[in-house]
Amino acid sequence: MNQELSQAMSDQINKEYYSAFLYLSMANWCSAEGFKGASNWMYAQYQEELAHAQGLYQYMQMRSEPVNFKSIDDPSGSWDNLLDVFKKTLAHEQFVTESINNLASVAMRANDHAAYIFLQWYVTEQVEEEGNANDLIDKLTLAADNTNALLNIDDQLAARVFAAPVIPYLE
Numbered sequence: 001m002n003q004e005l006s007q008a009m010s011d012q013i014n015k016e017y018y019s020a021f022l023y024l025s026m027a028n029w030c031s032a033e034g035f036k037g038a039s040n041w042m043y044a045q046y047q048e049e050l051a052h053a054q055g056l057y058q059y060m061q062m063r064s065e066p067v068n069f070k071s072i073d074d075p076s077g078s079w080d081n082l083l084d085v086f087k088k089t090l091a092h093e094q095f096v097t098e099s100i101n102n103l104a105s106v107a108m109r110a111n112d113h114a115a116y117i118f119l120q121w122y123v124t125e126q127v128e129e130e131g132n133a134n135d136l137i138d139k140l141t142l143a144a145d146n147t148n149a150l151l152n153i154d155d156q157l158a159a160r161v162f163a164a165p166v167i168p169y170l171e
């Protein structure tokens with residue numbers, strides 16, 4: 001594999017683990033604030049991010065490429081309210097989308113069609129990730145400081161059940 005592409009793939013694995021860690025930290029905050037449903041939603045998101053990292057890792061194994069693991073940044077933060085949590089989630093996903101797009105561009109420049117095709121799964125997934133965060137920002141903006149409305153949204157988030165994403169090469 002092209003050296004620049006290999007390094008960028010490694011870096012993306014680290015970013016997915018950071019994403020997982022960030023959402024676990026948010027799950028913990030939501031739980032402490034009494035939003036058990038949002039905590040459940042964030043925990044499922046944490047599991048999904050682990051799967052994203054694992055998918056990239058398995059792909060690198062398939063290509064016999066070394067993975068350069070780095071320490072994961074501290075994700076802990078404090079958020080003003082539930083709306084703020086999802087605004088930060090959207091901002092983070094926009095950052096990840098840019099990173100995935102850059103990664104796909106590196107694959108294209110390296111003429112690595114296999115990696116480019118593999119990365120399309122991640123390109124498509126980012127549309128869903130940003131869409132989910134956007135939907136929740138809209139709902140939470142409408143709810144504003146209405147406690148009943150906030151608890152109603154929290155109940156909806158409690159219904160999320162983690163389903164392992166079907167990523168190529170990830171078994």
Ligand SMILES: [Fe+2]
Pocket residue numbers: 016019048049052096
């Ligand atoms: Fe991800």
Ligand SMILES: [Fe+2]
Pocket residue numbers: 048125128129
């Ligand atoms: Fe997703």
